[in-house]
Amino acid sequence: MxxxxxxxxxxxxxxxxxxxxxxxxxxxxxxxxxxxxxxxxxxxxxxxxxxxxxxxxxxxxxxxxxxxxxxxxxKARRGAEVGCLSDGKAGSPLSVILLLGVNGVGKTTTAAKLAFLLQKSGKTMLAAADTFRAAAIDQLKIHGERLGIRVVAHKQGGDPSAVVYDALAAAVSGQYSSLIADTAGRMHTKTALVEELRKIDRAIQSGGGRQKDGTPPANPPLVNRWLVLDATTGSNAVHQAETFHEALNLDGVILTKTDSGAKGGVVFALAANLRLPVLYVCNGEKYENISLFNADDYVREFLG
Ligand SMILES: Nc1nc2c(ncn2[C@@H]2O[C@H](COP(=O)(O)OP(=O)(O)OP(=O)(O)O)[C@@H](O)[C@H]2O)c(=O)[nH]1
Ligand SMILES: [Mg+2]
CATH class of the missing domain: 1.20.120.140 (SRP54, nucleotide-binding domain)
Incomplete structure (x- = not known):
């Protein structure tokens, strides 16, 4: 049951x-x-x-x-339904999505799903900012090839903030409407991971898609810091959210693996304890297994 x-x-x-x-x-x-x-x-x-x-x-x-x-x-709603996504129209700012989360929650898969979804409303680019493992870069490149989406990547062990910086410049000059950055879920220590993610964040803030000659973009990018959470981890997911929220001031959450027997109460805990909205829900491994979170439907389904 x-x-x-x-x-x-x-x-x-x-x-x-x-x-x-x-x-x-x-x-x-x-x-x-x-x-x-x-x-x-x-x-x-x-x-x-x-x-x-x-x-x-x-x-x-x-x-x-x-x-x-x-x-x-x-209580967790913040005006816009899906954070700061650009509408993809000419002249609108670039939306940058930083996907954060501990290892194995589904960040890379979700990056591909989001790219699949967002490319319907504008040019989308992926950035392989998980440089910790070579396989992580390859995994994203394979998704990029399948989806026909450009992936900006450096070598394994490289500086992930440099990857994001380069991707930003390319996205701004190529008039992309969204840039989705996959990040590492594990490092030698938690402190090292948090420092690395903050550095990526600073690269976006300070670089902001500046061109090689230093010219800032006409429209600064809209930055979305989204945490990917595995719904099956239960209330430990709230603890993960606290840690990342403290480090990076999150804008929202993507809940994955809701097809794998999750009980679902974590969505309410995130809203009540951290005022964090769930923005998307993923219920499978295919590209189309992602949908916008609908609060009303969710409560209805939760209560049975
Ligand atoms: N059933 C199900 N599986 C999923 C979902 N999202 C991701 N997965 C699976 O979860 C596993 C881990 O996914 P990844 O995208 O590699 O996770 P990650 O967070 O990038 O992992 P690291 O890079 O190791 O930190 C893979 O086997 C995915 O196919 C989902 O919504 N439902
Ligand atoms: Mg990954």
Whole structure:
């Protein structure tokens, strides 16, 4: 039985909204990757609202929880639906997407999926800024060949910020509308990784697609720092997000592997604890297995 089936059944068989009901709901939400604090806080608030509105049955309680979870996700919204993506029209600024995340979460695959998606609305380029392993560069190049998308890469062991700097200059002068940079998920130490990612970030800020003669671009690029999270890692994903958010001030999250039995509560924990919106969801290994996150649909599916 999937997690949302379990929730559906739970609300369906509730005979009375007593202490047992609320205790069991809290345990279920903890199990669903909400994290203890958010699970208990949510259930307390639900209990309060049910009492206030004189709600007596599971179906009505479920409806209130549905509204509350929608409000939780609303807290993480930052105006634009998908961060700072350029509309791809002539004269609009370049969107730079830095894909961050620990090893194995799906950064490189997601870079390819995003390129596949964004090339529909403008010229897209990939930057192989994971120079830690030769295989990482090759992996991105293979995707680039399959998709017919240019990949800017240097040699293994090179400076990833130099890769991004060069890619930016090429993207600005070639009037690309988006540049997607894959980054390393592992380094000798965590501190080294964070320093490397900050350096890439600074290269974008200071270089900003400057030309060889030093001329700055007419339109500075829009920078998106997106964290890739494996949905199956559960509440540990929130811990990863905290670390990266502290280091780089993230703009949003891409959740991968939602096809692999994830319970899904982590989306609410990210919104409630870090005000971080999920922007895209990936549910498979194919290029088309990526979609824009839809808060309303998500809550509906989560509650079963
Ligand atoms: N089922 C499923 N598998 C995925 C998804 N996204 C990525 N994967 C798989 O996860 C594995 C790791 O993906 P990568 O893209 O190489 O991950 P990465 O973050 O770049 O890994 P490193 O470069 O080692 O840090 C691969 O086998 C992908 O095919 C997804 O949405 N669903
Ligand atoms: Mg990779």
């Amino acid at each position: 999937s997690f949302s089936d379990k929730l559906k059944r739970f609300f369906g068989i509730a005979s009375a909204l007593d202490d047992d009901f609320f205790d069991e709901l809290a345990d279920t939400l903890v199990e669903g990757d909400f994290g203890a604090e958010l699970a208990f806080g949510t259930v307390e608030e639900l209990r309060r609202r049910c009492r206030k509105e004189n709600v007596k049955d599971g179906a009505a309680a479920r409806q209130i929880l549905y509204e509350m979870l929608g409000e939780t996700l609303q």
